[in-house]
Each structure stands twice: as structure tokens, then as C-alpha cells.
Amino acid sequence: MSIKHVILLFFTVAFLSCVEDYHLTKIKGKRIEINNEINGDKSIEEFVKPFRENVNKNLDSVISFALQTYSKSDGEYNTAIGNLMADAVFEEANPLFNKQTGQNIDFVILNHGGIRSIIPKGNITTRTAYKVMPFENSTVVVSLKGTQINEMLKYLSMAKRAHPLSKQVHITLDKDFQVTSASINNQPIDADRTYYVATNDYLYNGGDRMSFFHPNDSLYVLDYKIRNVLIDYFKKRDTISPKIDNRFIQLNN
Amino acid sequence: MMNRRKFIQNSSAATTLFGLGGLGLSSFDNKKQKKITILHTNDVHSHIDPFGPNDGRNANKGGVARRATLVESIRQENPNTLLFDAGDIFQGTPYFNYYGGELEFKLMSMLKYDLATIGNHDFDNGIDGLYAQLPHADFEFVSANYDFSNTIMDTHVKPYKTFIRDGIKIGVFGLGIKLDGLVEKRMYKETAYNDPVGIAQDMSRILKTEQNCDLVICLSHIGYYYKKFPEKVSDLNLAKATKDIDLIIGGHTHTFLPKPTIEKNSAGKNVLVNQVGAYGLYLGQVDFFFEEGKNIKAEGTTIIV
Numbered sequence: 109m110s111i112k113h114v115i116l117l118f119f120t121v122a123f124l125s126c127v128e129d130y131h132l133t134k135i136k137g138k139r140i141e142i143n144n145e146i147n148g149d150k151s152i153e154e155f156v157k158p159f160r161e162n163v164n165k166n167l168d169s170v171i172s173f174a175l176q177t178y179s180k181s182d183g184e185y186n187t188a189i190g191n192l193m194a195d196a197v198f199e200e201a202n203p204l205f206n207k208q209t210g211q212n213i214d215f216v217i218l219n220h221g222g223i224r225s226i227i228p229k230g231n232i233t234t235r236t237a238y239k240v241m242p243f244e245n246s247t248v249v250v251s252l253k254g255t256q257i258n259e260m261l262k263y264l265s266m267a268k269r270a271h272p273l274s275k276q277v278h279i280t281l282d283k284d285f286q287v288t289s290a291s292i293n294n295q296p297i298d299a300d301r302t303y304y305v306a307t308n309d310y311l312y313n314g315g316d317r318m319s320f321f322h323p324n325d326s327l328y329v330l331d332y333k334i335r336n337v338l339i340d341y342f343k344k345r346d347t348i349s350p351k352i353d354n355r356f357i358q359l360n361n
Numbered sequence: 362m363m364n365r366r367k368f369i370q371n372s373s374a375a376t377t378l379f380g381l382g383g384l385g386l387s388s389f390d391n392k393k394q395k396k397i398t399i400l401h402t403n404d405v406h407s408h409i410d411p412f413g414p415n416d417g418r419n420a421n422k423g424g425v426a427r428r429a430t431l432v433e434s435i436r437q438e439n440p441n442t443l444l445f446d447a448g449d450i451f452q453g454t455p456y457f458n459y460y461g462g463e464l465e466f467k468l469m470s471m472l473k474y475d476l477a478t479i480g481n482h483d484f485d486n487g488i489d490g491l492y493a494q495l496p497h498a499d500f501e502f503v504s505a506n507y508d509f510s511n512t513i514m515d516t517h518v519k520p521y522k523t524f525i526r527d528g529i530k531i532g533v534f535g536l537g538i539k540l541d542g543l544v545e546k547r548m549y550k551e552t553a554y555n556d557p558v559g560i561a562q563d564m565s566r567i568l569k570t571e572q573n574c575d576l577v578i579c580l581s582h583i584g585y586y587y588k589k590f591p592e593k594v595s596d597l598n599l600a601k602a603t604k605d606i607d608l609i610i611g612g613h614t615h616t617f618l619p620k621p622t623i624e625k626n627s628a629g630k631n632v633l634v635n636q637v638g639a640y641g642l643y644l645g646q647v648d649f650f651f652e653e654g655k656n657i658k659a660e661g662t663t664i665i666v
Contacts, residue, residue, distance in 0.1 A: 130395055130529065132575070132607070134650035137621035137633055137666045139643040140431060141422065144411070148426030149433065152471060156409055156426070159464050163455050244452060244485075329545055 167235040172342035174232050175349040180223040183270050185281070185356040187220075189227055190272030192350035193240075194218055196341035197334065198274040201247045201306055204330055213249055214292055216274035216306040217260065218334075219316040223272070232342050241335040245308035251325040254299035259320035261287050261297070264356070271316075273356055274306075281358040288359070308334050395527050395651040397576065398442040400432060403612030404639035405446065406453030406482065407465055412640075423641045425468050431644055432472055439648075441526040444473060445533065447612035448480025448582035451491075453640070461486050462494040470499035476522055478535035478580040479504050480612060487548045488512055503535035503580060506560040511551035521564055529575045529651060532568030536561060536581040536599075538613055557583050557594050558602045565605040576649055579609045585616040585636050600624035600632040608647055611636040620666040621647065631664060 178189035194216040202213045225239035252260075264271060265285050273279070280289045290297055302325060311318045312327065342348070411424030436442045446469065451462045462483075469477070479502055483491055492513045505520035521534035536557045540549045561579060568574045579599070587593040596611040604626045617638035626632045637643040 129653050130575070130651040131654065132649060132662055133652040134648075135607075135633060135662065135664045136648040136650070137635060137646070137664070139619065139635075139637050139645050141643055142411075142424060142427050142431060142641060144421040144427075146427040146430050148411075148424060149429035150426075152426035152429045152468065155468070155471065156464070159456065159460065160410065163459050166459065167455060238455060331545065 167238065168233050170231045170233055171339065172232040172345050173347045174227050174229050175347055177226055177229045178350060179226040180220060180270065183352045185270050185279075185358055186273065186352055186354075187223075187270045188350040188352050189223055189240075190218070190220065190270055191275070191353065191355065192227075192341075192348060193223065193334075193338070194272040194274040195350075197247060197306055197337050198276070200337045200340050201249070201330055201332055204332060205249050205304070205306070205328060208330075209328060211304055213306045214303040215276040216272070217277075217311070217318075218272040218307060219311055219318070220269045220271050221316060222308070222310070222334075227348075232348070234339055237335050237338040237342065241333075241338060243310070243334075245310045245334050247306055247330045247332040247334060247337060248309050248312050249304050249306045249328040249330065250312060250321050251302050251328075252305050252321070253325070254297050254301045254303065256320050256324065257292070257297050257303055257305075258299065260305075260318075261290050263318060263320055270356070275353070275355055277355055279356045283358070283360050285358070393653045395529055396439055396441060397526055397529050397531060397649045397651070398435060398439045399578065399608065399610070399645075399647045399649070400435060400442060400444045401447060401610045401635070401637065401645040401647075402428070402445075402641055402643075403447035403582075403610070403636055404449040404480065404615055405465070405641045406449055406639060407451060407457040407462075408454055408640040409456050409464060409468065410454075412642075419640065419642060425472070425641060428641055428644060429472050435646065441529070443475045443524060443526065443531065443533075445578075445580055445610055446474055446477040447580050447610050447636070448478045448537070449482045449612055449639075450477065450480065452482040452485045457485070461490055463497050466494050466497035470497065474500040475524065476500055476533055476580065477502055478582055478612075479507065479518065479537050480582040481538055481540060481543050484540070484544045484548045484552075488514060488550050488552060492517070503533060504537050505534045505564050506555040506557050507537045508553035508555060511553070514552070521568060523568070523572055523574060529649075530573060531576045531578065532572050532574035533578045533580055534561070534564040534568065536579060536583050538583050557581075558599060561599055561603045561606065565603055569605040575651065576608070577606050579606050581609055582612045584614040585611050585618070585634070586614070596634045596636070597622070597624055600626060600634050602627060603632075604628040604630065606632050607649070608632070609634045610645065615639040617643070621645075623664060623666065631662070633664070633666075 180187050197216045265287050276293050278291045282288045312321045409425045412419040412422050414420050450465050451457050456464050502518045504518050509515050509518050524531045539554050565577050568577045584595050586595045586597040596609045616636045618636050621633045621635040624632050635645050637645040
């Protein structure tokens with residue numbers, strides 16, 4: 109044990125105790141680290157084992173196949189894995205959003221830091237989705253005015269990172285990181301229009317300093333975890349082969 | 362307020378200070394002692410297996426089977442032990458995604474948990490999802506500020522529970538965090554949230570003066586303290602705004618306290634506030650020692666943390 113701090117205090121208290129003869133004289137508090145110096149209880153281990161095996165079997169079940177290894181470090185302003193994630197959110201979440209609201213998602217933005225693992229070449233399992241997206245972040249759709257989209261462009265031009273965007277977005281930066289062209293569904297950004305932007309609840313709440321989600325007109329919570337989006341997307345495809353494209357690029361002249 | 366803590370650098374000095382505190386040591390030696398041990402976890406978040414060797418700062422820590430061994434050895438040492446959890450039992454590993462909390466409750470039952478409160482993540486499969494797992498829990502839930510009367514959980518959650526161990530009466534009440542803005546309404550449905558401070562004042566009065574409890578413990582999931590929102594209700598603010606609570610066992614903020622915090626309550630008396638981070642990496646232990654004796658005034662209580 110480390111050094112103990114002793115704190116003394118003076119009570120002037122009559123304990124209204126149901127046990128008249130006993131009163132509290134001393135309190136000792138500490139925490140105990142649970143580490144590998146403690147042997148696990150055998151009956152608990154035995155009990156958990158079949159659950160663990162079943163979960164692992166499920167997690168390791170093959171749901172798709174990756175033609176290549178996809179990493180978030182492959183690509184300057186857009187990456188194959190980021191493009192896949194943003195496009196997957198669009199494809200899987202839009203039907204749900206459309207059913208709820210009668211509207212369509214205009215585009216998806218996620219964050220580069222939210223891609224937590226590579227997708228390695230070969231079999232894709234449910235576990236792959238858990239590794240890429242271990243967090244419980246869920247899909248939300250925010251209705252944003254065009255002015256806020258312009259704030260987003262400012263953010264993206266300054267962030268200089270391959271934040272995942274879905275294929276409806278095209279942004280070009282010049283060598284000085286100024287936005288030279290930007291379009292959504294091949295239309296220039298209209299400051300007065302309302303856009304339905306899908307993202308996750310973490311970013312909506314200001315994660316990665318994405319403050320452009322506020323103010324907004326409304327928020328639609330889809331209760332659809334990003335991880336489940338990926339699982340559903342993979343299950344619908346025998347193989348995946350996402351590509352780096354020109355949705356977000358910098359021109360050096 | 363001022364000079365509220367006196368630190369002495371080793372435990373042997375405690376005895377000396379005890380003498381200064383009130384009663385002389387002469388009345389100490391012959392007395393019978395009772396000891397109540399409170400063990401607690403919070404925000405275990407479905408962490409059943411230990412972290413692996415490559416899991417960064419959590420490497421090789423945690424694991425429910427090891428926790429079982431530890432709890433059992435403490436119970437062997439002191440049968441008058443209670444084991445509590447301060448909520449967010451659910452969500453965090455695929456075990457929850459696959460089994461909806463069944464395994465968590467079954468394991469807590471095997472570890473003979475005595476009581477738990479409800480965290481915001483325990484609504485992650487909706488209030489119906491929580492209700493569906495109740496048959497797997499051999500322990501009860503307390504929450505004094507969630508009003509479940511218009512929900513399926515009605516009558517399944519009590520405001521408080523009392524225990525008698527070795528003749529010592531222990532009253533434990535639960536507190537939950539404001540769900541609005543944290544959990545979707547359609548998940549918690551008609552669960553009503555009441556102000557934790559007012560409720561805690563009522564509860565501590567009931568437990569101390571009506572139920573005549575020797576110990577009053579608050580099992581809280583309202584969070585330890587919010588630095589950016591110092592006025593927000595939290596365990597530290599609750600400790601200051603109430604009286605007659607001996608120990609607040611907290612959760613929600615995943616605060617890894619190396620040792621319990623000592624706070625002054627509204628009557629100037631000490632309250633212990635403890636929280637052991639998250640994921641079952643630590644077990645909190647607070648021992649309460651009771652001495653026999655008729656002189657119950659001007660008594661000194663030594664706190665060693």
C-alpha cells in the first residue's frame with residue numbers, strides 16, 4: 109500500500125442509530141486494481157465460455173470480401189475506405205430517412221479520425237466492422253442552410269484531412285487551400301437552400317470541432333449505428349473495391 | 362469550510378489522532394468492533410473479458426472472473442460485505458449487442474451483487490430491453506429520482522433498500538442522470554426525472570430518521586463533477602447540498618479516483634464520494650468500523666483513504 113492520508117474530523121453528533129450501542133468511529137476507503145495477478149474464478153470462466161465462443165463465431169463469420177487492403181492513410185483528401193464508409197451511410201441510411209420524412213439525404217460527412225482500423229485484403233467479417241467502428245456512434249441527419257454548408261467547406265479546407273464525404277460532394281482546393289469549386293449533386297451550393305446532411309451523433313455534437321452543424325433547422329435521429337450500417341452494407345456485397353476518386357481534391361496549379 | 366482536512370502521513374498516527382478526536386483511548390481497547398464492507402463498481406459497460414495484453418493502458422486489467430475471485434476473498438475475510446453497482450452495466454462490447462444484457466445480469470447475480478442503480482446506457486435497448494433482462498438479475502435496482510410509474514418498469518425499481526448486517530442497518534438509495542438530451546425519448550419513454558438534490562434530501566431524512574439507518578449510502582449515476590459546468594448537479598455538488606449521507610458511490614463520468622474524495626455536507630460533516638472509473642478495471646472498497654460505547658456525543662470519526 110502507498111502512503112495513507114489520515115483525515116480527522118470532529119463530529120458533534122448524536123447518532124440516531126437503531127443500534128444504540130454502536131457508533132461509527134472509522135472509515136477506510138480504497139480501490140483495488142483488477143489485474144492478471146488475480147486468478148479468474150473457474151465457475152465464472154466456465155459460464156462465460158460458451159457465450160464467448162458463440163460471439164466469436166458470429167464475429168468471425170464472413171460477410172464480404174475485400175479486393176485490396178484499404179487504409180485511411182492511403183489518399184490525400186479522399187481515401188477508398190473513407191469513400192466506402194460515407195457512401196455506405198448514404199446507401200443504407202437514406203431509405204430509412206426517406207421513409208421517415210419523405211426527404212432524401214443530400215450527402216454524408218464523417219471524420220477521418222473515426223476510421224479506427226484498416227479493412228485488410230481478404231475476408232470481411234462482422235469483427236472487421238467492429239474494428240473499423242468500435243464506437244457506438246449512430247447516424248443522424250441534420251438539416252442545414254447553405255450558409256452552414258459554406259462553413260463546412262471552410263472547415264474542410266482548413267482541416268486538410270481526408271474526412272470522408274459521400275460521392276454527391278465535389279470539392280476542389282487550390283494550392284493555397286482555397287476552395288475553388290464546390291458542388292452537391294452537381295449543383296453549386298445555394299446559401300438559401302436547406303440540405304439534409306447525414307453524419308454521426310459524435311460529430312453533430314461538436315466532435316472533431318465540426319461546429320458547422322449548429323445552428324440547424326432540425327435533427328433527425330435514425331437510431332442506426334455506423335457499425336451496423338457497415339455490417340448491412342457488407343452483407344449486401346460479395347466483394348468490395350472502393351476507390352480513391354476526385355470528390356475532394358487539391359489542384360497544385 | 363477552512364482547514365477541513367488534516368493530513369497525517371502514516372496510518373499509525375491515526376490512533377493518536379483518534380485520541381485527540383474525542384474519547385480517550387482508555388475506552389477503546391475493551392470495545393467490540395463491527396465492520397461493514399462496501400464493495401462497488403460502476404460503468405462496467407459489458408466488459409466481461411479482461412483487456413488483452415495489447416490494450417494500451419488497460420492492458421491485462423479487468424475481467425469479471427477475476428472480480429469474482431476478489432469479491433469472494435473479501436467476503437471470506439468479512440461476511441458483512443455488500444456489493445453494489447452504480448449503473449451503465451450495459452453497452453460497450455459485442456456481448457451486449459449479441460445478448461442484450463442477459464450475460465451481464467447473470468454474471469452479476471453469480472457474483473451476488475446486492476443492489477444496482479440504473480445508468481443512461483441501461484436504456485440502450487429501450488426501457489423494454491431493460492425490463493426484458495430483469496428475470497436474469499437476482500439483485501434489485503434502486504432509483505429514487507426516476508419515476509417509472511407510467512412505464513413497464515413500474516414496481517420493479519424501488520427508491521431505496523435497507524440491509525441489516527451484524528445488527529448494523531444500511532440504507533441505500535439510487536439516483537439517475539437526466540435522460541432528456543442523453544437518451545432518446547422513445548427509449549426511456551415515460552420515465553420521469555426528478556431533481557436529484559431534493560430527492561436526496563428526502564431520502565437521507567427518511568433513511569436516517571424514519572428508518573433509523575446507521576449508514577446512508579447513495580448509489581449515483583449523475584456523474585462525479587463537471588468542470589465546465591460547475592453548477593450542474595453532480596456527486597460533489599450533491600454531497601455539499603445534503604446531509605446524513607455517509608457515502609456516495611458514483612458513476613457516469615468514468616472518473617478514475619485513486620482514492621475516495623472527502624467533501625463537507627450542508628451540516629459541515631464529512632461525506633465520502635467514490636468512483637472507480639469504468640470497465641471493471643477496479644473494485645472500490647469502503648470499510649465502516651463501528652465501536653461499542655455509550656458516549657455517543659462529541660465523537661470523532663477517523664477517515665483513512
